[in-house]
Amino acid sequence: MSDHAKRSSKKRHKKLIKAGKSLENDFGVKLSAAPTKFVLLSNAGLVNGGLTSSILRALPESDNLHYDVVLHPDKTYAVVRCPNIEAASAVIENLDGSSSLDYLDGQPVHAGYLEGDIPDPDLQSSSLPSGLEIIENGLSPEDEAAWLKLCSFDDDSASCLLKNRLVEHFGYRFDYAINGVNRDDPLLEKPIPEPCTKFLKGLVHRGLMPESCFPNQLTVNRYEAGAGIPAHCDTHSMFSSCIVVVSLGADVVVNYRKDDTELSVLIPRRSVTLMQDESRYAWTHSIIPRKYDLIPSGSGAPLAVARGVRTSFTFRRVRSQEACDCSFPSLCDSRLKFSLDESDAAQLEKLHVHEVYENIASHFSDTRHSQWPKVVEFLNSLPDCSLVVDVGCGNGKNMLIKNREDLSFIGCDRSSGLLEICRRKNLQALQCDCLALPFRHAVFDAVICIAVIHHLSTSLRRRQAIEQLLSLLKKDGKLLISVWAFDQNLRGGSKYLKGGDPSTATARHACIRAGKAEVTLPVHTNRCAFSNSDVLVPWKKSENNDTQQRYYHVFDKGELRSLVQDIEGIELLDEYHDEGNWCIILKKTQQVLNEVET
Numbered sequence: 001m002s003d004h005a006k007r008s009s010k011k012r013h014k015k016l017i018k019a020g021k022s023l024e025n026d027f028g029v030k031l032s033a034a035p036t037k038f039v040l041l042s043n044a045g046l047v048n049g050g051l052t053s054s055i056l057r058a059l060p061e062s063d064n065l066h067y068d069v070v071l072h073p074d075k076t077y078a079v080v081r082c083p084n085i086e087a088a089s090a091v092i093e094n095l096d097g098s099s100s101l102d103y104l105d106g107q108p109v110h111a112g113y114l115e116g117d118i119p120d121p122d123l124q125s126s127s128l129p130s131g132l133e134i135i136e137n138g139l140s141p142e143d144e145a146a147w148l149k150l151c152s153f154d155d156d157s158a159s160c161l162l163k164n165r166l167v168e169h170f171g172y173r174f175d176y177a178i179n180g181v182n183r184d185d186p187l188l189e190k191p192i193p194e195p196c197t198k199f200l201k202g203l204v205h206r207g208l209m210p211e212s213c214f215p216n217q218l219t220v221n222r223y224e225a226g227a228g229i230p231a232h233c234d235t236h237s238m239f240s241s242c243i244v245v246v247s248l249g250a251d252v253v254v255n256y257r258k259d260d261t262e263l264s265v266l267i268p269r270r271s272v273t274l275m276q277d278e279s280r281y282a283w284t285h286s287i288i289p290r291k292y293d294l295i296p297s298g299s300g301a302p303l304a305v306a307r308g309v310r311t312s313f314t315f316r317r318v319r320s321q322e323a324c325d326c327s328f329p330s331l332c333d334s335r336l337k338f339s340l341d342e343s344d345a346a347q348l349e350k351l352h353v354h355e356v357y358e359n360i361a362s363h364f365s366d367t368r369h370s371q372w373p374k375v376v377e378f379l380n381s382l383p384d385c386s387l388v389v390d391v392g393c394g395n396g397k398n399m400l401i402k403n404r405e406d407l408s409f410i411g412c413d414r415s416s417g418l419l420e421i422c423r424r425k426n427l428q429a430l431q432c433d434c435l436a437l438p439f440r441h442a443v444f445d446a447v448i449c450i451a452v453i454h455h456l457s458t459s460l461r462r463r464q465a466i467e468q469l470l471s472l473l474k475k476d477g478k479l480l481i482s483v484w485a486f487d488q489n490l491r492g493g494s495k496y497l498k499g500g501d502p503s504t505a506t507a508r509h510a511c512i513r514a515g516k517a518e519v520t521l522p523v524h525t526n527r528c529a530f531s532n533s534d535v536l537v538p539w540k541k542s543e544n545n546d547t548q549q550r551y552y553h554v555f556d557k558g559e560l561r562s563l564v565q566d567i568e569g570i571e572l573l574d575e576y577h578d579e580g581n582w583c584i585i586l587k588k589t590q591q592v593l594n595e596v597e598t
């Protein structure tokens with residue numbers, strides 16, 4: 001051991017050893033007796049108030065030498081990456097035992113070599129949530145100064161309820177008890193200030209914000225240095241699809257979260273944040289209450305910088321009455337919570353699916369002739385002489401596929417009226433329920449189930465139906481399922497939407513009986529966007545004005561797949577949106593034991 005090494009190992013203070021143990025625990029790197037380029041500082045972490053700049057200030061003066069300070073959240077130590085061993089030794093010489101770190105109030109810091117490097121903190125900021133846009137320098141320094149004078153924070157009673165945060169409202173008072181506003185009580189005497197309105201018009205003019213979202217409510221938040229805001233998603237039912245936040249006074253890091261994904265997004269001072277689509281509807285945002293932020297440095301470890309006083313202007317449009325029509329149900333309070341027990345669900349389907357199709361069979365059949373190209377494509381892909389079941393075959397149109405006389409079909413449906421139509425076409429079809437299929441297991445080459453599963457009124461029943469369909473398949477057999485999609489608007493999507501006014505689309509509800517339960521569901525307006533996952537879709541018989549309500553569960557993106565994701569012995573071959581429907585193609589890859597007939 002060199003003299004130098006001996007000296008530094010002797011000097012090790014028990015505080016340093018403790019910090020070393022903690023770092024070893026975190027990163028598997030030990031203190032080192034021999035000099036290296038990596039120096040551990042005890043007592044100097046973010047927990048102690050350490051910041052990149054204050055640590056850099058305490059390092060020995062030197063031209064051209066670049067030190068990299070590594071600070072991790074919630075730690076009591078810092079690591080300095082030195083350009084070489086000499087520099088590291090100078091750092092230890094200068095800092096070990098010294099009280100020169102200004103934020104430590106005279107307490108000493110201890111310094112020692114580390115065997116090796118530790119990783120940078122992960123900023124989780126490599127990408128932005130989809131739909132989030134940050135316009136840097138969106139406001140000039142002059143405008144910033146002018147905007148900051150628009151608020152007095154005088155008389156807003158909400159301010160005293162909020163932690164280290166003052167608020168002021170314009171247009172409508174934001175009520176923190178309901179996370180919304182009282183639509184009937186606009187702040188007529190306190191509209192959004194003129195300079196803000198002018199700025200918002202500019203956003204519309206530049207095509208950054210749709211006119212239909214032009215804000216009528218403004219919340220100004222003034223955060224003390226270190227204050228935060230809890231994770232939330234601005235209420236869907238209350239505010240429309242574009243939210244604009246102007247950030248003044250200081251940079252801050254905002255955390256966006258969706259399921260298990262968390263992204264830290266640096267929001268610079270004088271920037272404009274536009275939250276639309278997924279970032280608006282499917283992610284929460286929050287500001288962690290803490291005195292520092294970690295921000296990317298370009299090269300080297302992220303910089304730990306002190307928070308300053310920040311003022312944000314959040315602009316939103318209060319919806320009139322229309323429900324949110326987003327396709328992100330997890331945080332959408334416009335979607336009705338709908339749950340039935342199994343027997344009520346069966347009763348609902350009996351009245352609002354089976355009996356309706358019985359009543360409308362011939363009229364329904366008259367409107368159902370064209371075969372869907374993707375269904376034809378699936379059938380055409382099947383091997384010669386395949387045996388196929390069409391569950392929910394309706395009037396049998398799919399079984400009449402051209403140029404595939406080699407395929408053998410068996411159809412089934414709930415509606416005897418529709419089966420009668422099949423029989424007239426000499427098609428083989430029998431009456432049964434898709435939850436009680438009377439077919440032999442594991443003998444069919446293919447199963448199709450088009451526009452059926454969306455008539456089942458619980459997710460358990462939808463899942464059970466799919467399991468039944470799969471049980472019919474032999475190994476390597478394929479299943480095509482198609483269901484109606486909540487989102488009729490996807491690119492290349494449906495011809496179904498006619499651009500009806502969605503605000504009138506959700507106005508009607510109907511109360512129907514489902515066994516013991518009575519449920520109120522939105523009545524869907526033909527060719528308009530869906531307002532809810534569970535809806536009633538009217539069927540108007542042409543001859544009289546008698547309207548029948550059919551129950552539908554319209555599927556979200558990924559919902560069909562998630563129903564089957566933990567079913568074993570299958571492979572997802574394809575998943576696609578086709579003319580307003582979600583479709584999946586599954587292949588059976590192995591036979592489940594109890595399915596094999598003996």
Ligand SMILES: O=C(O)CCC(=O)C(=O)O
Nearest residue numbers: 219221234245285312314
């Ligand atoms: O201060 C911010 O950046 C966010 C404010 C916010 O999320 C809100 O007012 O809903």
Ligand SMILES: [Fe+2]
Nearest residue numbers: 232233234285
């Ligand atoms: Fe918000």
Ligand SMILES: [Zn+2]
Nearest residue numbers: 236324326332
């Ligand atoms: Zn929504």
